[in-house]
Amino acid sequence: xxxDCHGHYTTAPAAHSSWQPGSVYPNISDDELRESVQGxxxxxxxxxxxxxxxxxxxxxxxxxxxxxxxxEHCNDLVHRVSRLYPxxxxxxCQLRQSPGVPIADAIPELRRCVEQLGFVGCNLNPDPSxxxxxxxxxxxxxxxxxxxxxxxxxxxxxxxxxxxxxPNFHATGSHYLNADTAAFMQLLQADLFxxxxxxxxxxxxxxxxxxxxxGRFRGLTDMLGRPPLSESLMHNVFFDTCVYHQPGIDLLFAxxxxxxxxxxxxxxxxxxxxDPQTGHHFDxxxxxxxxxxxxxxxxxxxxxHNARRVYPRLP
Amino acid sequence: xxxDCHGHYTTAPAAHSSWQPGSVYPNISDDELRESVQGxxxxxxxxxxxxxxxxxxxxxxxxxxxxxxxxEHCNDLVHRVSRLYPxxxxxxCQLRQSPGVPIADAIPELRRCVEQLGFVGCNLNPDPSxxxxxxxxxxxxxxxxxxxxxxxxxxxxxxxxxxxxxPNFHATGSHYLNADTAAFMQLLQADLFxxxxxxxxxxxxxxxxxxxxxGRFRGLTDMLGRPPLSESLMHNVFFDTCVYHQPGIDLLFAxxxxxxxxxxxxxxxxxxxxDPQTGHHFDxxxxxxxxxxxxxxxxxxxxxHNARRVYPRLP
Numbered sequence: 001x002x003x004d005c006h007g008h009y010t011t012a013p014a015a016h017s018s019w020q021p022g023s024v025y026p027n028i029s030d031d032e033l034r035e036s037v038q039g040x041x042x043x044x045x046x047x048x049x050x051x052x053x054x055x056x057x058x059x060x061x062x063x064x065x066x067x068x069x070x071x072e073h074c075n076d077l078v079h080r081v082s083r084l085y086p087x088x089x090x091x092x093c094q095l096r097q098s099p100g101v102p103i104a105d106a107i108p109e110l111r112r113c114v115e116q117l118g119f120v121g122c123n124l125n126p127d128p129s130x131x132x133x134x135x136x137x138x139x140x141x142x143x144x145x146x147x148x149x150x151x152x153x154x155x156x157x158x159x160x161x162x163x164x165x166x167p168n169f170h171a172t173g174s175h176y177l178n179a180d181t182a183a184f185m186q187l188l189q190a191d192l193f194x195x196x197x198x199x200x201x202x203x204x205x206x207x208x209x210x211x212x213x214x215g216r217f218r219g220l221t222d223m224l225g226r227p228p229l230s231e232s233l234m235h236n237v238f239f240d241t242c243v244y245h246q247p248g249i250d251l252l253f254a255x256x257x258x259x260x261x262x263x264x265x266x267x268x269x270x271x272x273x274x275d276p277q278t279g280h281h282f283d284x285x286x287x288x289x290x291x292x293x294x295x296x297x298x299x300x301x302x303x304x305h306n307a308r309r310v311y312p313r314l315p
Numbered sequence: 316x317x318x319d320c321h322g323h324y325t326t327a328p329a330a331h332s333s334w335q336p337g338s339v340y341p342n343i344s345d346d347e348l349r350e351s352v353q354g355x356x357x358x359x360x361x362x363x364x365x366x367x368x369x370x371x372x373x374x375x376x377x378x379x380x381x382x383x384x385x386x387e388h389c390n391d392l393v394h395r396v397s398r399l400y401p402x403x404x405x406x407x408c409q410l411r412q413s414p415g416v417p418i419a420d421a422i423p424e425l426r427r428c429v430e431q432l433g434f435v436g437c438n439l440n441p442d443p444s445x446x447x448x449x450x451x452x453x454x455x456x457x458x459x460x461x462x463x464x465x466x467x468x469x470x471x472x473x474x475x476x477x478x479x480x481x482p483n484f485h486a487t488g489s490h491y492l493n494a495d496t497a498a499f500m501q502l503l504q505a506d507l508f509x510x511x512x513x514x515x516x517x518x519x520x521x522x523x524x525x526x527x528x529x530g531r532f533r534g535l536t537d538m539l540g541r542p543p544l545s546e547s548l549m550h551n552v553f554f555d556t557c558v559y560h561q562p563g564i565d566l567l568f569a570x571x572x573x574x575x576x577x578x579x580x581x582x583x584x585x586x587x588x589x590d591p592q593t594g595h596h597f598d599x600x601x602x603x604x605x606x607x608x609x610x611x612x613x614x615x616x617x618x619x620h621n622a623r624r625v626y627p628r629l630p
Contacts (some may be wrong), residue, residue: 126483133446133483168441168448173500173535177524178493185488205531208490209524215560216520219586219597220488245530247569254562263602271534 003287003307003314004044006158006204006240006264007052007089009078011036016077017060021068033081040268041088044312047286049265053311054078055092055123057172058269061162066099071096071109079117090314092121092158095146098134104145112116114153120313122150124157124201126183131166131175138183139190140148147196156200156238156310159183172270180208184237188229193236200236200260200310203308206243206252215256238310240264241302243284249288257296262306263289317601318622318629319359321358321519321555321579322404323366324393331392332375342356348396354582356403362601364580368626369393370407370438373584374486376477378412379445386411386424405629407436407473410461410495412443429468435628437465439472439516441498445489446481453498454505462511471553471625472517474498487585495523499552500576503536503544508551515551515625517577521558521567529570539588547607553625555579556600556617559586561593564603573613577621578604 013036015026033230044052056074075093082091093113095106113119124146127133136142138159150157161179162171169175180203193199203210210217221229239256242264243249252261264285271282280287289302328351330341357365371389390408397406408428410421428434439461442448451457453474465472476494477486484490495518508514518525525532536544554571557579558564567576579600586597595602604617623629 011337035435063613068373120320131448133448133481135483166448168450168452168497169498170504170535173503173532174493174497177496177528178489181492181524182483182489185485186483188488189485206527207528209496212521212524212527212563212566213492215557215558215563215590216586216599217488218592219559219588220485222588223586243528243530244534247566248530249561250526251566255560271531271538273534273537275530275534277533282530 001049001050002263002303004049004052004265004267005202005307005311006242006266007054007264008057008266008269009042009054009081010057010220010268011039012057012077014109017074019073021070025073025227028077030084033077034084035083041085043267044088047114047284049286051087052267053092053121053307054082056094058160059163061094061123061125063125063128063162064099064165067096067098067101067105075109075113075117075119079119082239090311091117092123093119093121093124095125097125099129103143107145107149110149111153114155114313119155120311121155122157123160125161126159126179127161130162131164131169137186139186144195147230149267151196151198154312156202156229158202158204160204175207176205176270181204181210184210184217187233187237188217189224189227193232200238202238204240204242204264204266206241206248207239207256211239211252211255234260238262238306241289242266243285244282244306245275246288246291247308249292251283253292253294258294258301259306261302262310263303283294316365317363317578317618319364319367319582320517320549320577320622321557321581322355322369323372323581323584324369324396325372325391325583326354327372331388334388334616336385337605342390343392345395345399348392349399352396352400353592356400358582359403361545362599363413364408364601366402367404367582368407368436368622369397369404371409373438373475376409376438376440378440378443378477379414379480382411382413382420387554390424390428390432391436391604394428394434405433405626407438408431411440412440414444418458421461422464422536426468429470429628434470434624436470437472438475440476441474441494445477446479448486452501454501454507459510462514466511466513469513469627471517473517473519475519491520491585492523495520496525499523499525499532502548502552503532503541504539508547515553515556517553517625519555519557519579521556522554522571526554526570549575549580553577553621556604557581557598558600559597560590561603561606564600564607568607568609573609573616574621576617578618578623
């Protein structure tokens, strides 16, 4: 079985995407929802992906705006899709975050999603400001109420930023990757997992810049007097495989243990085109992994077992 | 001959490093300067590096503070070191930047360094705020006066941030790498090199996350309707080889043309320790490159000829 840990609902009906706070949320029929995911389902079939961990569109979490019921609407829609296709989609929720708003305010919606609607994980935005980085680091105690809830519910968080309003950054071209790298370094500097041994983070986009600079991070760990990464972080931190070319995937698997890698494609997401060098879609990450000389046991970890371990609420 | 394009004067005498605006700048003897670089010279000899492009300590450019004569003092000190060891060090200056201060204010010091003191390049900070990213992107027209001066003087800029005051980022662990990635994406989105065909940027730390995600950047180029990277950027953008493990260097050379790579070590810099996996220093990047099956012509490009092409004022 092949589980894609990183899918976003980027094809939601326009009536949903254009909703604004203060207006009535539109009626969207089941048929509209079914139609909206046919492209995704076709690509999953073509690529042999059985199940996608499906979350709201990452770039449209609207965290930089004032709090509203947007997160609830997004999560409800993802839930409905997962009910229509329960074997293809397992729902992952966005959190109700806004700059300056205590993270405790996000917990009721997290609980509703997990306890009432069967969600298996959430996306946690380390920078709800959208590229201005005004929140404290993920290791700050102000985040701890969320981590207590995640541990109690036994669901992981994918560390994933959203839309960017700072013109220095491009959402999918630099902001996402930089957030991944920043988050990993924050975790390296602190003892968060000593306080929360059961907390699990998935750092997407192949870990940002981290595996490419794995020697740098190992060296910094040493310089900063931190325990080895294998002890301090790698029981709790996982990377997906959203790296869109063979040399990148080769490197990822060369330096990171297969125990810490979850298959992901970010589909339909950041890069939708065909790679002229291969004739295949950039985000058809299964091809790159299939090309690796992995043992069957390691391949099964990356394609399925790690996802089940990190997301134990998966059916 | 082997030229290291990325060295910082991280061992300057304490009397320099502790200078504060308003106080008298200390007298520092030539002997103190000679002594301060013996460690660096020893490492260069041991590693077979002939010449280092030597710039002030990157994390201490003090750009986030109010304007002062700090940049002049730093550049003067680097100049003195380069006069004491003219065959070992070619000077690269820091710019006089501060948040909100027009970049034109940095040009007189750039001119002094290049025209009067023989500097061969400069470090350009895309985020003088120190991790708050309040400046406009590098492609904004407000930077153009600097680019006009760089082209007229025929010197390149290494895109290099400095100290970080935002607790989300660690200078060498995430801020440097993220700035590299952000800068590359800014350049990808705009037509800066159509306006300045002779402008040259070195993006250090192996290009941040860019080579690891080269498929993503090729795909985004296509999605955004931009010309191929080989045409739009790679006549003007170069990466150094500051990637501290063999798999990272393997990837860098697998995806980036040897015409765009300049040998660099960031010595004495970010990571000074010994890699327990190899028994060698993490930042002994020559070992990784020597282990590659490069042609002699390509090796000579990376070790010397590209540096001479990008920094034509080198002796």
